[in-house]
Amino acid sequence: MPAMLRNLAQRLGMMAHSFVGGIHPPQHKLSAGLKSELCPLAPLHIMPMKQHIGVACSPLVAVGDRVLRGQKIAKSEGYVSVPVHAPTSGRVVRIGDHAIPHPSGMGIPSIFIETDGDDAVDESLAPLADWRSMEPALLRERVRMCGLAGLGGAVFPTFIKLVQDARFPIETVILNGIECEPWLTSDHCLMLEYADEILAGLAIIMHMVKTDAAIIAIEDNKADAAAVLQQALEARDDLADVRVVVLPTRYPQGGEKQLIYTLTGREVPAGKLPMHIGVLCQNVGTTRALYQAVMQGRPLTERMVTVSGDAMPRPGNLLVRIGTPMRHVFAQRGLDVFEQVRLLHGGPMMGELLRHPDLPVVKSTNGMLAMREPTFMAAHQPEQPCIRCGHCSEACPAGLVPNLLADQCRSDQFERAESYNLFDCIECGACSYVCPSHIPLVHYFRYGKGQIAQQRREKHFAEESRGRSEAREMRIEQEKQARAARRSSVRAAHVGQSDDGSADAAGEEKKD
Amino acid sequence: MAGLLYALLSLGAFALLAGIILAIAQKVFHVEGDPMAEKIDALLPQTQCGQCGYPGCKPYAAAVAGHEADVNHCVPGGERTMLAIADLMGVEPKAVEQEAAAPMVAFIREDECIGCTLCIKACPVDAIVGAPKQYHAIIADHCTGCELCVEPCPVDCIDMLVKPELIEHWAWPLPETRRSRIGHERREQHAGHA
Known part of the structure; x- marks a missing residue:
């Protein structure tokens, strides 16, 4: 339905x-319904010190140390940060820069x-089976300690969202199982395999x-997952007020807002968080990781990764340890020649192009795609002038005017772009996808x-420097005055003394 | 005759009244300092490097505001700052004489430092810590890269290093399409003539 008609129908209350906006790109979910497989351990794991939005971590281990799976190897250095844990047991061989999917x-320190192949587990975190009787703050600390960050791809530290603020009580929790990016599964x-764990995580x-x-x-392209979750929901008696809602497929439905x-x-x-309107939105993968953190005492050391793409011999869903080199993961599905192949980290709409496969899997890796050059999205097409067709405005889920914003960004009119709400753009790529002139709109926004x-x-x-320089000038002035x-004062005292002395001398002279 | 006198008197009285109001307004709405100099100072990068020939950003801003200096002397600010000042002053932009170098940060080779405190006295933003006969160190996050500490050092132990590029500060470049380049160049030309 055209966007205008839909808007009208909504305004008139004729539709939910x-x-x-939004678009309907071809789904290409080749790995849908395939059973997940364990990715074998790689000989070397690379753990970047920053895998989340926020402040980077600092290492807690030294070269030569033996580490266990789940052992904390780096601690957070700020509030918006979560620690990093060893993905398997072994020995620290190096601490240094390594390229990350960016x-x-x-590169960043890693x-x-x-x-060592033993895969021995650090058992120091006890399972919290009686979480129902526990304070939310304690559970929140457990979520932070276990290194949880939004596994949908944005990797925002999960514990921050779970804060209880009396001003903003959460009314509804939304479990995001939309996965609207093409290819990713x-x-x-x-949801198909761990419905019970996801629901247990939701209950927590x-x-x-x-x-x-x-x-x-x-x-609705995942009706089987909805059925499985519905069934699992009916089997539980503590989640009475939880509904499974099946929505018509449209990109970017999975965007939080x-x-x-x-x-x-x-x-x-704009500029606010979902909690300010009483909503908490969590990805299903994060919810399962939260279940593992609380009920099993297991920090985040592995995640589900879709390995797919039209150049991938055998697409599939792999449970991969974080830190596994991507080359190792691709090899598991039969891809080891990377010429003539474009690698993508994440989905084709929002993911980033990788220059080489020698990068580690990180917490945000929801998919790794190998694409043949000609089928990769419009990027290789030359940019043509805008014909003002307005398709981008119709597709924009944030209600922006992408062609105008792109013009402003291209010509460095940043204040103007900001006043046209550039920062409301979620970089979903819907505008670039529909543009008949192949304008790389999102790239301009980025x-x-x-630049802003x-x-x-x-x-x-500059303002801080000005402050420092003014403080210094003031200090110098004060010192000078002091x-x-x-x-x-010394001179006055001295003069006073000599005056007295001369007066005395004069007196003596007079006496004489 | 009486009409003329009446007109002169009323006009004179009116002028007197207006003069009194103006005199009061000047007292009431008096602004300390030069607002134009402050506005220009806000545009400058505050490196306090003195490359403009003035002993800091504020004196240069005052000189520009007083039409004593040209708008194009700020080296670290580069073309963007020059254009912003020209725009604010309503004067014709002038070509920047010197290309701005990559952002630098000073670094003291501590084993060679003799602890003379000369660099500490030279630093315009108090970015060097140390005490007499103790090693001095630069607070890299506060250093503006002005190079004013290099000259006074008697043992020449201060290096200017290129500021390391942080992944958090990395910004997307313009898309590499012909149209994006044309649009960008046109804008820059336009800005140069504005």
Whole structure:
């Protein structure tokens, strides 16, 4: 249905809420319904010190140390941060920079662990089986200690979302099983195989934020997962107020703000979080990891990864230890020649292009795709002038005007782009996908956002420098005044003394 | 005649009244300092490096505001700062004489430092810590890369290093398409002539 008609129907109350815009890219879910497999241990694991949004961690181990699976090897250095854990038992062989899946291709400090094959587990964290009687704050600390970050791909530290704020009580928990990116099936696979664990995790989350209402959202291309979850839900008697909602497939339905609007009709205000409107949104993978952290005392050391793409000999869903080199994972599914192949980290819409497969799997790796050059999205097409067709505005789920914003970013009119709400863009890629002129719209937005961030940083630094320089000038001035005051007081005292002396002498003279 | 007198008197009285109001307004709405200099100072990068020929950013801002200096002397600020100042002052932009170098940060080779405190006295932003006869160290996060500490050092133990690029500060470049380049160049040209 055209976006305009849908908007009209919604305004008139003829339809349930549904986010604006969106697209229907071909699904290509080749690995849907395939049973998950364990990825064999790699000989070397690389653990980057930052796998989440926020502050990087600092290593707790030294070269030569033996580590166990689940042992904390790096501690967080700030509030918005979660620790890193060893993915398997072995020896630390090196601590140094290694490239991570990041568009810059740059490296960050990482811990290299040589696998010893025992896979011995660190048992120091006890399972918290009686979580129902526990304080939410204690459970929250467990979630933080276990290194949980949003496994849907944004890797925002999970424990921060689970905060209890009296001003913003959570009314509804949304379990996000949408997985709207084409090709990816890792959440689908988790829902089919671990429905019980996901629901147990959901029950813990609901206990932590003290609410009874939850919605499990699944798109209709995963009807089997919805059925499995519904069945598992009926088998439990403690989740009475939980519904499974099947939504018509549309990209980017899985975006947090889009999903919340579709399910509740509430919009997350710009610059605010879902908790400000009483909603908590969690990915199904994170929820299962939370179950493992609380009920089994297991930190986040592995995740489900979709290994797929049209150049992949055998697509599948693999349970991969974090830190496994991607080359090793690709080899498990029969891909070891990387010429003529484009590698993607994440899905084709929001994922990033990788320059080489020598990168570790990190907490945000929901998929690894190998694409043949010609089928990769429009990026190889030359950019044509905008013909003002308006398709991008119709597709934008944030209600922006992408062609205008791209013009502003391209010509460095950043204040103007900001006033047209550039920062509301979620970089979903729907506009670039529909653009008949192959304008890399999202790329322009990323450029604009990066430049604005840089300008803000420079301005902030300049202001701090000005403060320091003014403080220094003030100090020098004060010192000068203090010195002058001291000098004059000493002189006055001296002069006074000599005056007295001369007066005495004069008196003596007079006496004489 | 009376009409003329009446007109002169009323006009004179009106002028007197207006003068009194203006005099009061000047007292009431008096602004300390030069607002234009402050606005220009806010645009400058605050490295306090003195490469403009003035002993810091604020004196340069005051000189520009007083039309004593040109708008194009700030080296670290580069073209963007020059354009912003020209725009604010409403004057014709001038080409920047010197390309801004990559951001630098000072580094003291501690084993060679003799603890003379000369660099500490030179640093305009108090980014060096140390005491007499103790090693000095640079607070890299506070260093503006002004190089003012290099000259006074008697043992030449201060190096200027290129500021390491952080992955958190990495920004996406423009897309590499012909149109994006054309659009960007056009904007820069336009800005240069504005």
